[in-house]
Amino acid sequence: MTIKFTEEHEWLRVDGDVVVVGITEHAAEQLGDVVFVELPEVEAMMAKGDDCAVIESVKAASDILAPLDGEIVAVNDKLTDNPGLVNQDPLGAAWFFKMKVDDLSVLDAYMDEDAYKEMIG
């Protein structure tokens, strides 16, 4: 299973023909306690860089941008009821949404785990 990272601190994991998207542990730590998550609508078509989801912590609101062109095929409703999951299990249970993309090779442009770790120091 391939996992990739964006400069905006999202992780992308390929699962069959969809890409699962979440935020990294580092991002969750920087945000502080998450109190609200707004997710995109299923079947929404996204272009890379579109505002896709919102995370609000006790400190501030941040946008999650679509990391790829594609269609939202699933969202993690658990986050709406329990935003704190983002702090508890950012790489696992707190995935945000799943996207269907035409060409998975676009993921090659993103960082692997070592490169991401180097970026955040």
Next chain:
Amino acid sequence: MADLKRTVLYDLHLELGAKMVPFAGYEMPVQYPMGVLKEHLHTRAAAGLFDVSHMGQVILRPRSGRWQDAALAFERLVPVDVAGLAEGRQRYGMFTDEAGGILDDLMFANRGDHLFVVANAACKDQDLAHMKAHLADACEVVPVTDRALVALQGPAAEAALAALVPGAEAMRFMDVAVLPWQGASLWLSRSGYTGEDGYEISVPNAQAVAFARALLARPGVAPIGLGARDSLRLEAGMCLYGHDIDQTTSPVEGNLNWAIQKARRAGGARAGGFPGAARILKELADGPARRRVGLRPEGRAPMREGTQVYAAAVGGDPIGAITSGGFGPSIGAPMAMAYLPASLTEGATVYGDVRGKRLPAVIAPMPFHPTSYKR
């Protein structure tokens, strides 16, 4: 962080793992490793220790030696009954300007032979100049620069402080007292900015670190940063100067009528005689056009400062804006303060524009979380 001042507790904050941020010209702890949410809940469940040494402490000493002369002079600057304040008691007030706006809000205490004033960090230099300009004939205006200020707040505060400073437990809400600790003279008040029972304690700089460490060693006491201080005060319905009140808002618009006692109102013993009295007395009589209210957004999305508020879900111009807003950890829901037309009363639904969507919010009573003062 160049040019920022540090409080005497700076090194202790770093040792405790604080994340430091610039605030009102100081490097201050915004949170400790516990994090804002848990720090907030800890304060309500046990006790939180806050460094508020950046705030301004000022003594007004009457030149005549008579407290009443300092009190009457101070009444020139605030729409509050100062002369009627008993010795050993503290009161909330605000400096007003000629237009009836608020220059700063503050606490003042009758300490027998002088007035003790505590004002906001961001306004303290301006406040000092203001007092010197208007009170110099009657009072010596003395900034207190050799003392730190800490707040100990929460249900475990009384036991923690009384273990170190016997006598603190006998104080009631808004009492002030001077009590000794290891040779230092502590200036205490039973008050705070969280809605919890607790104390604010002025301690000489030389003993401040040792005193803070002694408090942190008591059961239930944890250090709390500015992040939780803000969510705690907002749940308690208290104003943050520069956000919820400022020079563009009068005390009546700010819903601070409770702080203007009868003696200073029309027909009172010392009615008027403060800056902006014409407007403020008129608003007390006729009601203001707009007023600060509490809002409970429906759903979980916080409505932050600056959010525009509308009367309807669609169309129309904004009727007001949110001045403070966030998530209340103890109420488990978002909360906000806004200035809205006074015709709108509790229970009315309005709409806040959150990222282009108008979301409903209900005008709600404050405090959002019940206070637990020891009266």
